[in-house]
Amino acid sequence: MDRFVAARSRARLTADRNLTGPVSTVAEAKGPAIRRPADGQERAMPQAPMLADPARTSTAPRSARAVVGRLRGHRAGPDVAAALGFTVLAVVVLGRQWRSPTVGYLIGSGQDQRMWEWFFAVAAHSVTRLENPLGTLLQNYPDGVNLMANTAMFGVSIPLAPVTLLFGPTATWTLVLTAGLAGTAFAWYWLLSRFAVRSRAAAAVGGLFCGFAPGMISHANGHPNFVALALLPLILGCVIRLSRGAGTRTAIALGLLVATQILLGEEPLLICAMSFAVFTLAYFAFRPQLARAAVRSSWRPLLLAAAIALAITAIPLWWQFFGPQSYRVIDHGTMGNDLKALLQFPAQSLGGRTNPGQDVSIGATEENAYFGWPLLALVAAASAWLWRAPLARAATVTTLVMGVLSLGSELTVGRSRTGITLPWAWFEHVPLLESVLETRFAMGAVPAIALLLAMATDRALRERATLVPWCICLVLALLPLTPMPLPAVDRKPAPEFFSDGTWRGYVDDGSIVTVPLPRPEDARALSWQAEADFGFPLAGGYFVGPVGAAKKAKYGPDDRPTALLLAQADKTGVAPAITDELRAQAATDLRFWRADAVVLPPGKNRQVLRETVSELLRDSGQAAGDVWVWDVRALVAAGR
Structure with a gap:
């Protein structure tokens, strides 16, 4: 038994070094692994891919890992607690809507709730009549509407058609928003707990921020396509596994997940891909050998996943870009964040109610940043504290890059234009990117911030001496961002x-x-x-x-x-x-x-x-x- 405890301690120490030390994998911590063949010559083995699983990189004996595997079933408790906690929080945020789930109307949605309810209702109508759901003449008659080009969320509207038919589109709307907040939080919690930190409590902090960040609460007023983001962490998890050498089953899962996300919302997928690309480049910037190993492990299964996703979505994508009532680009005009939007508290939060700032938002559904200066100060401190860890450096770079992109092509402070040209000016006319509201790039920084918070919490839990100061700072930073229940009213009946x-x-x-x-x-x-x-x-x-x-x-x-x-x-x-x-x-x-x-x-x-x-x-x-x-x-x- 003593040998088992010692082996387990060595495994935990090695994994901790992997996550928060100067490097992020065991191979990096020890230098290139050495193989001694029969000729006596030493050859360096490939570096381990990024975000290596602590269980896989453990130096504990196989028998000890087997015992840990048998004990892993007892760790489901924290996962269940996290899922329940996130669900309760989502219900609280949408509590006023749940009081009248079939007739309630979120005030902050403007007319968006009516539009999305119509999308859900017409999808159920098409399913029951075996009609093409990708387009319809029921609106904008006689030209019709290209529903695939309108983010009609077929990934939920069609599966939830029975709910819509039984209880009405408002019930579907309420369910999608609630499940979106809770599911997104839990999915990021799962990714962080499996690939980034060992403490479930630390992962819960990151998941909490991802699921209930100011941008998520803002979009919960009227944009379910930017709330139901639970598939994005699962997609990243598959990519990470492929970089570690996972095989065909993971590639198939990735293709299915990407195809489903396309049918839920392409813009969040694009923003996620951009932020992960920045993260990956920053992570591998000074590790060419590690990068080559990851590419060798993943390029073939990634191509397979892409082929699967394209095969599933080929017809919907053709309809979107070339079908009836398709369009080339949406001209939103200037939609970058004001610099104050990064520093102030969101309107629908505790800090926004007690300490409101200048109104610099685009609208109630587009407060994509609003991290508040206390959180940004804490993120800067966490970045400095964890700087030796490659994950922390990559997360810091990602936060900065996505935050700057969200400011648009010209810096604006307090609604005053400064004349300072920003990097978005280089990309605003790139196909696909030109239709994205640049303010939404701030949401690409949310997982990076969550990673820094989770890693710092994980380190504080292990070091103990910094636990109390860190927890106090964390509460002070996140408390002002506590979301208030979204206002809702009962709508008037139809004529x-x-x-x-x-x-x-x-x-x-x-x-x-x-x-x-x-x-x-x-x-x-x-x-x-x-x-x-x-x-x-x-x-x-x-x-x-x-x-x-x-x-x-x-x-x-x-x-x-x-x-x-x-x-x-x-x-x-x-x-x-x-x-x-x-x-x-x-x-x-x-x-x-x-x-x-x-x-x-x-x-x-x-x-x-x-x-x-x-x-x-x-x-x-x-x-x-x-x-x-x-x-x-x-x-x-x-x-x-």
Whole structure:
């Protein structure tokens, strides 16, 4: 027994040196391993690949490792506790939404929640009718919408179609956001505990930050594609295993994971790949021999994984880039982080409530940085403390690079432009990258920061003398970032015209034109259409689609003149002067939309909008329950 304890102690000491000492693998700690063949000549063996598993690199006797393997089952307790803890935290953050999981609406989402619920609902609709889910004519009729180019998250919308059909799209929305926060936190915890640190508590600190970082909470208001990120750590885990010599099964798993992530969200995958590329280059910068060993071990299985992922996603990707309503690029304009966004606390946090800073955010769903100056100071201290460890150096470089990229092409401080050109100016016109909001690159720094926090916590737990000071600093840095529950309200029910089926008396095979038309500023009609079980298509909508021959994308449809006229009347509350030219244009637009009915639901400026439509159509319309309706089937048919 004494020999076993001694062997286990030696194994732990070796692994600790691997993780936090001047090098990150046993091979690096001891120098190149020496092999003595029969001719007596000494030859250096290849260095071990990066992030070597402590269990695999242990110097303990095989019998001791076998005993440890048998005891490993008892270590499932911390994993279960972590999973439960992260789930509870996710439910707390979304607690107000869970009070009404079928009708609740997150205030910070703007109109995004309606759009995503529509995506989930139309996916379930397509599944039940065995229709192509990649595109639809139900919105933006008659041109339609390229759903693959709109990040419709088929990776969850199709598997969760039964949930949507049974409980409604809002229940699916709430479930995806909650599982996204908890699942992302646990997945990073798993990666850190298996590949970076030995302490489960240290890994939990890193997982906690990854799953509930300010950017994650901000996106939880309305962007589930940037919340459901649990596959990214699993993808990185497979890549690391391949660099250590794992075989075909890991390559197959990697291909399946990448394909699924493409169907969940390509932009997070791109940002993750960029940050991991920076991390890898920084890690191998002064280890060419180790880099060559990793490349030799991984290039063939990586090609296999890429082939598998491409084979699975070839049709969806073709549809996205070349199919109907595809587009070439989205022009977001300047969307870099203000420098203050790195130093201030997020609005939806304890620090943001008690010590709010200048409003420099792009929006409630895009607070991608907001790490706060205490955390950045702690990260700098942890980096200096762990600098001899290659993992820490690589994480530090990654944090700096992704943080600088997130500032955009010109440095802005307090919304004031400085004229200082930043590195993003070199990349902002690169295909694919040009469609990314540069502010989101800050999320690529989150796992790197989490790695530094986890490694420092792991070292403090082992050294003991630094444990109390480190824990105090950690609490002071993370406490201001504690997320507050996201505000939610119960939405108003759909107009009875849609919910009780009255619409059926006004629609044959054409579309319904709501007044004003659905658009990014007001997408309520999408929810009404879903509640009517997609019995009719809608003119207009909220989506991303092409405009003009250049196929440059914008949010919402390529607006027709009548749509712009009605939107302006709704915005200003002033009825425009109607001319014969406007009446002729309205008739042309209604024929383009192949409209059967024009519907004015309850809302602000209703009287102004009613007068405008009545003048355009020279028809006063009729009340149908709680809406006003103009039957335009005869008008549209007359122009055919």
